Every structure is written in structure tokens, then in C-alpha cells.
Amino acid sequence: MDIPPGLTVPNTGMVCKLNKSLYGLKQASRQWYEKLTEALNTRGYTHSLHDYSLFYRKRGTSIVFLGVYVDDILLTGTDIDEITELKKFLHHQFKIKDLGRLHYFLELEILYKDDGILISQRKFVLDLLKEFSCDHSTPLSSPLDPNVKLRANEGKALNDPTQYRKLVGKLNFLTNTRLDLAYSVQLLSQYMQDPREPHLRAAFHMLRYLKKDPTLGVFMSSSADFRVSAYCDSDWAACPDSRKSVTGYIVLLGDSPISWKSKKQETISLSSAEVKYRSLRKVVGELVWLQRLFEELTLLSLGPFHVHCDSQAAIHIAKNPVFHERTKHIEVDYHFVRTKLQEGLITLHHIGTTAQLADILTKALTGIKHCTLLDKLAMSILPPT
Structure with missing residues (x-):
């Protein structure tokens, strides 16, 4: 290591001995x-x-x-x-x-109401809009344009990709309270290495969406409803470059969302049944972890957890171990869904596509459908002050 500036030592062969850990050091x-x-x-x-x-x-x-x-x-x-x-x-x-009662923590703003709390990132959103000169832009009703399909090498490369990477990084931080941004952020994050002009336009489209409701956040109800339910969905071969699918799931405690994710699958699925079954695998893995965490939080006897899927084929695969034609190409570890079903941790329920809450995490939706799902997911805005 180099001698710190301003420190004079008689012997240049001397080194510094670390007696106390300092900010900025790796350890x-x-x-x-x-x-x-x-x-x-x-x-x-x-x-x-x-x-x-x-x-x-x-x-x-x-x-x-x-x-x-x-x-x-x-x-x-x-x-x-x-x-x-x-x-x-x-x-x-x-x-x-x-600092007393919790009101602000790591850019999260906490608003106490009679029936629960609202967690938002209002100040972070307003600062983000101002930083990228979008505070006076016309607001939009959905994070992405459903008619625009982004590709990796399409469009002119950006001269300076720093702005795009900085913007997507900050949008990613917003997904802590904005599940409505999860799909859009995971999509734009795929182009960080070589961003193009269409990707940057899509990122600014998201900023104009944030302008519509900058105070939108997650509402955590104070009711004694501890029922855990989960919704999982997928979009088969959604990526036009790799033909990989997108998985999305959301877990609710009562009516309050407590866990969500939108992620492109690691491998290419050969059928829509397989891709739905893989989405089941992801959400059941999350539920296993939540069950153990709930036990530490003294929330006992919450199971079985109700998992909702809009694919009859995926539910049959989980329930029927002799479904060979549809399952022989699926890895063995994904069949732990069947194990957890037999253990009683989860119950599987089929729902219609229109009732699928996880749809917001797998694809770009029109403004009307996007807003409809937000209303069902306990996403609220701060009341005017």
C-alpha cells in the first residue's frame, strides 16, 4: 500500500499496520x-x-x-x-x-395510516425525474410501450452508455417498493453492456410513467389476515434474441405484497407447459424460504400456502407423476414442486388469465390493464399534504 498523503516516514521500506477498520476498505x-x-x-x-x-x-x-x-x-x-x-x-x-419512530430509511418513506402503513420512495422518484430533466414531461400510463419489442443489437449504439447504466441502476433501486417496474427493469438491465438508442428511449418512457404517480408505493395492511397466497406466471420465448422465457411471481400476506420477482429463465423451455412449471418452481422455492423466516418471526401455522397458476398442464405435472410425455425433458430438481405439494406446504389452484396478478411481472401491458392490476395489488399513492 502507498503511504497516505501528508505522512512523512524516515524509511521508504516501511508499511502501515492496520489497527482499526476504516470506511472504504474492502474488509x-x-x-x-x-x-x-x-x-x-x-x-x-x-x-x-x-x-x-x-x-x-x-x-x-x-x-x-x-x-x-x-x-x-x-x-x-x-x-x-x-x-x-x-x-x-x-x-x-x-x-x-x-431518530425516533420510523419515517425515513434508506430512501424508503413510511406513512402511518389507521389501517396500515404505506411504503414509498417519493423523494427518490422526484429527484430522479429532476436529475434526468423529466419533471415537466407528459406522464404515461404504463412503464413500457407494449407495441415496441426491444432487441440487443437493434438501433444506433450510444456514444456514452454511462447515462443509460446510471438510469437503469436507479430504476432498479425503485423496484424495492414499485413491483410495477420489476418487469421493465429486468428487461432494460439485459442491455447494460451495449445499450442502444431504442433502449434509452424505453428507459425515458419509464421516467414519464413515474411522472404519473411519483408517490405510488406498497400498502402493508395492519389487519390480522395472515393468509399467504402466491401467483406465478410466465411468457414463453419472450426474448427475441435468445428465445428464453420470462418468469414472474408475487407473494401476498393477506392483501399486502411482500415478495415479487421478474426474471428471465436460465434455459430455453421446449413448451408452454414447461415454462409455466418452471415458474411454479421459482415461487415454491420462495415460499419454502418464507415459511422458515415466518417461523423465526413467530408466525406459525400459516400453511398451506395457496399458489395460483393459469396453466392446467403445469398443475397436472405437479400432481401427476406419470405425466411422462410432458415431463421427460424437465430437470429432476424442478419436481420438488410435487414434493412440497405432497408435504402439504402448498395447494395448487387454477385461475383464469384475466385474474392472474403476476401478469404485470412477465410482459408489457396496456395502460388500462396495467392500472387494473395495480388496484388489485394494494399499490397506493400518498394523500395530498
Whole structure:
């Protein structure tokens, strides 16, 4: 390593010995996490085996949780006295700043209502529109134009791809609360290496969509409805370049969305039945993880989880182990859907295409259908101040 500027040493062959981890060093985050874990362990806290950013302590009716992101910490639980003592302990160990009740955390804005909370990224959206000079643009009703099909090598290459990569990176951060952007962002992220002018136009199309409802966010209901339901869908051979399909799923706790994903599949599917079955595989894997996490959060007896799919063939494959003609080319690991069905973790239900909520995560929709699905997914806007 080089000697820091301003430090004079008599011998140029000397090196620096690291006594304390500093910001900017590669090992800093790991050292900080180990230090925090060690401190919390001395007070009886354990980190979750299913999410290492979560710590908890359970003693009788006293339950306290810590959500950690680097050096930002959220505290919640049923024991106010323990939370107060924990704050004092952390302040003694690390000199923390208590910001009171949660209102703003990592660009997430929390609005408390009588029937729940609304999580949005309003300020981040407004700053993004201003940064890319779209704050006075005409708003649009859908994230992407359903009539435009993007391809990898179509259109003129951008002279400076930095703007496109920066914009898509910030749009990706918005998918933390904007599930309506998940499909569009995963599509535009595929062209980061060699972006073209049509890709940039599509990205600015998304900005004009954000202009329509910059305060849109996820509503988390405070009702005691702990029923877990999931919707999965896919678009067969959606990618015009690789002919790979797109999978999308959404998991609801009551009426509140808690997990969602839109992703292009790793392999090419040979039939629409196969691609639907692969989407089942993805959402069931997520439900297995959620079940274990719920157990740590003391939410027991939530199963069986209801999984909704609009493909009768995929449901038959999961239920019928002798469906050879449609399954002999599907990898063995995907048949764990059948195992979880037999164990009682999930139940499979067929729904019509018009009732498929995950449709918003697999393809570009018209403005009317896009808005209809948002209304069903507990996406809300902030009330005027």
C-alpha cells in the first residue's frame, strides 16, 4: 500500500499496520458486521439463519427484532423496556443516534395510516425525474410501450452508455417498493453492456410513467389476515434474441405484497407447459424460504400456502407423476414442486388469465390493464399534504 498523503516516514521500506477498520476498505463491512454480531450476542441476540441482516431475541412474551443495513438499524418488538435498554447498550458500544419512530430509511418513506402503513420512495422518484430533466414531461400510463419489442443489437449504439447504466441502476433501486417496474427493469438491465438508442428511449418512457404517480408505493395492511397466497406466471420465448422465457411471481400476506420477482429463465423451455412449471418452481422455492423466516418471526401455522397458476398442464405435472410425455425433458430438481405439494406446504389452484396478478411481472401491458392490476395489488399513492 502507498503511504497516505501528508505522512512523512524516515524509511521508504516501511508499511502501515492496520489497527482499526476504516470506511472504504474492502474488509470494513465484514469487520463491522462481526463487531456488531459480537456485541449483540453478549446481550442474547441471535442472527437469523435465513436472513443475515436480521437479529432477534425471544424470552417468554418478550420479542425484539433488529434489521441491519451496514450501520443503519431498525428496532421493533413487543418489549418496549428491552428496546430502550438495547438503545442504551448500542449507544455505549458504538455511539448511535436515535431518530425516533420510523419515517425515513434508506430512501424508503413510511406513512402511518389507521389501517396500515404505506411504503414509498417519493423523494427518490422526484429527484430522479429532476436529475434526468423529466419533471415537466407528459406522464404515461404504463412503464413500457407494449407495441415496441426491444432487441440487443437493434438501433444506433450510444456514444456514452454511462447515462443509460446510471438510469437503469436507479430504476432498479425503485423496484424495492414499485413491483410495477420489476418487469421493465429486468428487461432494460439485459442491455447494460451495449445499450442502444431504442433502449434509452424505453428507459425515458419509464421516467414519464413515474411522472404519473411519483408517490405510488406498497400498502402493508395492519389487519390480522395472515393468509399467504402466491401467483406465478410466465411468457414463453419472450426474448427475441435468445428465445428464453420470462418468469414472474408475487407473494401476498393477506392483501399486502411482500415478495415479487421478474426474471428471465436460465434455459430455453421446449413448451408452454414447461415454462409455466418452471415458474411454479421459482415461487415454491420462495415460499419454502418464507415459511422458515415466518417461523423465526413467530408466525406459525400459516400453511398451506395457496399458489395460483393459469396453466392446467403445469398443475397436472405437479400432481401427476406419470405425466411422462410432458415431463421427460424437465430437470429432476424442478419436481420438488410435487414434493412440497405432497408435504402439504402448498395447494395448487387454477385461475383464469384475466385474474392472474403476476401478469404485470412477465410482459408489457396496456395502460388500462396495467392500472387494473395495480388496484388489485394494494399499490397506493400518498394523500395530498
